[in-house]
Amino acid sequence: MADDGKAPDWRTTLPWPGPDTHKHARGRLGVVSGRAGQTGAARLAARGGLRIGAGVVSLLCPVEAVAVLAPAVEAVMLKPFTDPETLAELADGMDAVVVGPAAGINDATVANIHALAGNGAAMVIDADGLSVFESWPADLFALLDRDDVLTPHEGEFSRLFPDLLEQGREAAATQAAARAGAVVVLKGPRTVIAAPDGRMVVNDNGTxxxxxxxxxxxxxxxxxxxxxxxxxxxxxxxxxxxxxxxxAAGFGPGLIAEDLPDRLPAVLARLWPGQ
Incomplete structure (x- = not known):
């Protein structure tokens, strides 16, 4: 992936709406929220999903979090759940689900990921959703397929793949993707993206x-x-x-995470073939 300001090969496959496109045709994304005091991460993820073009985005949240989330979201819908079975029912029909941000490193997070793994939606597993499997990574890998994506930083990566980083980041990510049977995004200044079929790129426009x-x-x-x-x-x-x-680079000094979603339209406008 180049750092010369030109978009790499994925540009030709970016999904753009046509004149007859409706919101449901643009895809349904679910984001699993943490408990009442831990909703910010899920709200950031949901807004990122909206800004990148998902047509319908829902926060799947514990019942106790509804009162916190309701005044904090607008276009994002709320779907409360009480147990993993209800979570799976709410996610039925969704095209993708993000799980892990501020989810908690506990049995409930493990149960929720198990429940979501069976419903057919592509999963993006991040943060606590990765760390919670530190003692039994094979259990996580057994739930995954090639459409799923793991997004660890180096600390989280080492919890799941403690034997790989000493080989270097590129080799580590490639072997991790093969072992997990899913796409691995090893985050860092030069983020490495690897697929289980052997594809691997290093992103070099990091900031x-x-x-x-x-x-x-x-x-x-x-x-x-x-x-x-x-x-x-x-x-x-x-x-x-x-x-x-x-x-992020377009914003520069002073950036906080809340700024990022609202910076996406300008980048997308540069990529849009209809401009």
Missing amino acids: PWLATAGTGDVLAGMIGGLLAQRMDSFDAACAAVWIHAEA
């Missing part, structure tokens, strides 16, 4: 302005938003990583 809390949550939502529009998972991850960094 230090992304080194602030919550930017990874926005990225997870962006990947989910592109998956919801039925973009190939590897291409969706590559596109989201590049667009995410480009949006």
Whole structure:
């Protein structure tokens, strides 16, 4: 992936709406929220998914979080759940689901991921959704397929793949994707994106302005938003990583995660073939 301001190969597969497109045709994305005091990460992911083009975005939230979330969202819908079975029912028919941001490292997160793995939606698993499987990574890998995406930073990566980073980031991500049977996004200044079929790219338009809390949550939502529009998972991850960094670089000093979603339209406008 180049750093010369030109979009790489995924540009030709970005999903754009046509004149007859309606919101449901643009894909349904679900984002699983944490408990009442831990909703910010999911809100960031949901907004990232909306801005990248998903037609319908829903926050799947514990009942206790509804009162916190309701005044904080507008175009995003709320769907409360009480148990993993209800969560799976709410996610039925969705094209993609983001799970893990501020979810909690606990049995409930494990149960929720197990429930979501059976409903056919492509999963983006981030943050707590990765760390919670530190002691049994094989259990997570057994739930995944090639449409799913894992988005670890190096600490989370080492919890799931403790033997790989010593080989270097590119080799580590490639082997991790093969082992997990899913796309792996190894985040960092030069984010590595690897697919289980051996495809691998290094993103080199990274920017230090992304080194602030919550930017990874926005990225997870962006990947989910592109998956919801039925973009190939590897291409969706590559596109989201590049667009995410480009949006951050365009803002520059002072960037916080809340700024990122609203910077996406300018980057997308440059990529839109109809301009």
